[in-house]
Amino acid sequence: MTVIDIVKAASNSYGTCVKSEIMASGANNPAFDADTDPAHPIQIIHVNPATPHINQMHESKSVPSMRDPTQDLTGSTVTLTHDKSESLEQGLDMHPISNTISTATLTNGDYGSRIILVEDKLAGIPIESAPPYDTLDVNLNEKTPRGGIYTVTNYAANIRRNIDAAPPSLSEKDLEKKDVDEEDETSTGRDTWGKEIEFLLSCIAMSVGLGNVWRFPFIALDNGGGAFVIPYIIVLIIIGKPIYYMEMLIGQFSSRGSAKVYDMCPAFRGGGVGQVFAITVVTTYYTFLMALTLKYMIDSFSAELPWSVCRPEWGPCVDSSVGNISTLIDESTGRLMVKTSAELYFTREVLKEKDTIHDGLGIPNYRLVICLFISWSIVAGLLIKGVKSSGKASYFLAIFPYVVLGILFTRAVTLPGAMKGLEYFFRPQWDKLFEPKVWYNAVTQVFFSLSVCFGNVIMYSSYNKFRHNVSRDAAIITSIDTFTSLLAGSTVFGILGHLAYKVGTDDVGIVVKGGPGLAFISYPDAIAKFDWFPQGFSVLFFFMLYTLGIGSNVAMTSCIMTIFKDKFKHIAHWKITMSIAVVMFSIAIVYTTPGGQFVLELVDHHGATFVVFFLAIIELMTFCWIYGVKRLCDDVYFMLGYRPNVIWRMCWKFITPIVMIVIFIYSLISLKPVTYNGYVYKDSHYAIGWCITALGISQVPIWATVSFLRQPKAENSIKRFLNTFRPLPNWGPTNPVLLRKYKEYITTID
Numbered sequence: 001m002t003v004i005d006i007v008k009a010a011s012n013s014y015g016t017c018v019k020s021e022i023m024a025s026g027a028n029n030p031a032f033d034a035d036t037d038p039a040h041p042i043q044i045i046h047v048n049p050a051t052p053h054i055n056q057m058h059e060s061k062s063v064p065s066m067r068d069p070t071q072d073l074t075g076s077t078v079t080l081t082h083d084k085s086e087s088l089e090q091g092l093d094m095h096p097i098s099n100t101i102s103t104a105t106l107t108n109g110d111y112g113s114r115i116i117l118v119e120d121k122l123a124g125i126p127i128e129s130a131p132p133y134d135t136l137d138v139n140l141n142e143k144t145p146r147g148g149i150y151t152v153t154n155y156a157a158n159i160r161r162n163i164d165a166a167p168p169s170l171s172e173k174d175l176e177k178k179d180v181d182e183e184d185e186t187s188t189g190r191d192t193w194g195k196e197i198e199f200l201l202s203c204i205a206m207s208v209g210l211g212n213v214w215r216f217p218f219i220a221l222d223n224g225g226g227a228f229v230i231p232y233i234i235v236l237i238i239i240g241k242p243i244y245y246m247e248m249l250i251g252q253f254s255s256r257g258s259a260k261v262y263d264m265c266p267a268f269r270g271g272g273v274g275q276v277f278a279i280t281v282v283t284t285y286y287t288f289l290m291a292l293t294l295k296y297m298i299d300s301f302s303a304e305l306p307w308s309v310c311r312p313e314w315g316p317c318v319d320s321s322v323g324n325i326s327t328l329i330d331e332s333t334g335r336l337m338v339k340t341s342a343e344l345y346f347t348r349e350v351l352k353e354k355d356t357i358h359d360g361l362g363i364p365n366y367r368l369v370i371c372l373f374i375s376w377s378i379v380a381g382l383l384i385k386g387v388k389s390s391g392k393a394s395y396f397l398a399i400f401p402y403v404v405l406g407i408l409f410t411r412a413v414t415l416p417g418a419m420k421g422l423e424y425f426f427r428p429q430w431d432k433l434f435e436p437k438v439w440y441n442a443v444t445q446v447f448f449s450l451s452v453c454f455g456n457v458i459m460y461s462s463y464n465k466f467r468h469n470v471s472r473d474a475a476i477i478t479s480i481d482t483f484t485s486l487l488a489g490s491t492v493f494g495i496l497g498h499l500a501y502k503v504g505t506d507d508v509g510i511v512v513k514g515g516p517g518l519a520f521i522s523y524p525d526a527i528a529k530f531d532w533f534p535q536g537f538s539v540l541f542f543f544m545l546y547t548l549g550i551g552s553n554v555a556m557t558s559c560i561m562t563i564f565k566d567k568f569k570h571i572a573h574w575k576i577t578m579s580i581a582v583v584m585f586s587i588a589i590v591y592t593t594p595g596g597q598f599v600l601e602l603v604d605h606h607g608a609t610f611v612v613f614f615l616a617i618i619e620l621m622t623f624c625w626i627y628g629v630k631r632l633c634d635d636v637y638f639m640l641g642y643r644p645n646v647i648w649r650m651c652w653k654f655i656t657p658i659v660m661i662v663i664f665i666y667s668l669i670s671l672k673p674v675t676y677n678g679y680v681y682k683d684s685h686y687a688i689g690w691c692i693t694a695l696g697i698s699q700v701p702i703w704a705t706v707s708f709l710r711q712p713k714a715e716n717s718i719k720r721f722l723n724t725f726r727p728l729p730n731w732g733p734t735n736p737v738l739l740r741k742y743k744e745y746i747t748t749i750d
Helices: 085-089 172-183 196-207 210-222 225-254 260-264 266-299 341-350 366-383 387-413 418-426 430-434 436-450 456-461 470-503 516-527 534-567 573-592 596-626 629-640 646-669 683-697 699-709 717-723 736-749
Strands: 022-025 041-047 055-062 077-083 100-106 115-120 125-128 149-153
Touching: 196 387, 196 456, 196 470, 196 534, 210 225, 210 418, 210 436, 210 470, 210 516, 210 534, 225 260, 225 418, 225 430, 225 436, 225 456, 225 470, 225 596, 225 629, 225 646, 260 266, 260 596, 266 341, 266 366, 266 516, 266 534, 266 573, 266 596, 266 683, 266 699, 341 516, 366 387, 366 534, 366 573, 387 418, 387 470, 387 534, 418 470, 436 470, 436 596, 436 646, 456 534, 470 516, 516 534, 534 573, 573 596, 596 629, 596 646, 596 683, 629 646, 629 736, 683 699
Parallel strands: 077 149
Antiparallel strands: 022 149, 041 055, 077 100, 100 115, 115 125
């Protein structure tokens, strides 16, 4: 097809389109014989007045191809001229507009672009062509003159709000109700949550993840115990909650993913692209952690927990199932002189870990590869239909972990020695509050716990209805996340207190391992000492971890998928889902090798933590300073009918960005080469790590340059540069009705 393909000329009950014909004309498009180019037909649809709902193919004509296909037609318009002559000849009982001109605005310049808004110049009334009032589908794949004029014969009859064609039976109240129904749609072809509760539960499943269970307890313990809760809550209030709320508002308002949302300021689109890069890095190894959890859950069904006893090939070892081993504690260091079977099972049997990677990474562990494949299969299955399917899964993914956590907490506090563990966890070390490192760790924990500045929150919110109350949801989610961290910490340290009691020491710190070791060494070690049904509690614990991992990974993968889906709308959703799953699975296999943990530590440090902090500052500068808090609050007022209070505005404009800049500067000053278990990487390894960092950060200048080059070359360089910091013409709600009203609203307040 060429120029415009009339796919539908569907009439409604109060208007009939007898015949529609489109011909190219205009200053840059000389007259031509429509029958001379059979290779590019224009389809003409005939609708019988007696049966206005039935479209029939009438004839085909053709026009020459003229447009340069490389032209960007985003926001372009075509002009429609209406003629009443043939309608009158048919003797129809209506009065179509005679020789009037309307402007049809295109959604974009891509293949299959649809006319989304027709403005009737005579009546002065905008006319929506949203379903079921579809009128024309515009095919811009062929060459047509930019901004060309197209003549449409007898077209006005099926325009809903044409004042001459609208029937008396359609009241203004009915029209207003129809407008409300149309505004409830996010945008044509974009999914929305089936129910509001699905968005809330999905965000809970996303934010409450593995970091709440094993990262928060250890970080809190290492940074002042109970005293760490104070800086954590402060950081949550001045950084976590404001960013979470802001990302929810912007995602819902724009109905765009984390990269597309930078239509508000194209110069910093690289910030969104960089976030996609960072979330991709995290997703690759996050699923590997899920694979480890699945491996332990499967092993828990054994008659005897496999990590409870030592194996001859492990060398010096003490059974985790053994009770008092206080005689094996080195009094000078306070540490065990031999390793437990739980620790050796994790490093020797599960990871098959090497001491160095000087001679390569080794062969992947096929058991972990199978667990990895199962994990990605589950994630892909939950996302195969987008938020429609993942939203249904959120009921289980968000609620079940709390059932298990409640059971484990009840069991933990009833164990001998549990109070020692809780005291160790909550005992404040007030001197720690004056260490900058503690505040830095509080910020990192808030970021990774809430998943802010990764693009996930923006992505999930973009599937909301336009009027959804995100203020309520943001408050609920951030509060639940904090509560979960404290509950998980209490559960874990209650059980570790029991472990210390069994070992025969009052120092809980002896039995604590940091990071993943807390979940795969310390906790299994404690469960192995349970007197009653340790297998059952082990299955519950690791199934809970696995469920938490699925919820978070579904969100991260959805964020990546949304970027591709927004860009390539013509590609089937399941194809994007499966492609991402296959690529991610292939990359993650590297972590299943004996040297995989060395790679994971390097990638996590250089591809996630440092990059995310930098991109968080870019995001805050863009949203709060360049786009502006005032404009943001105006958008919120248009969307929800109120403006955020002065506390939110102060945080967005001053407190949150400034604190983040200070934290980032501190991270640069205190930057040290990453190590793993005392192993110092080669210079070539560090070079690879910094290349990963550069790849994430460099997206900002790269896309800023692209944005500058895309500006019209007729303008001078300074104006082109300044234009990159201004919102694109199509910035706003993606729903055409809301976009028109938003443009009018912004004009009145500027």
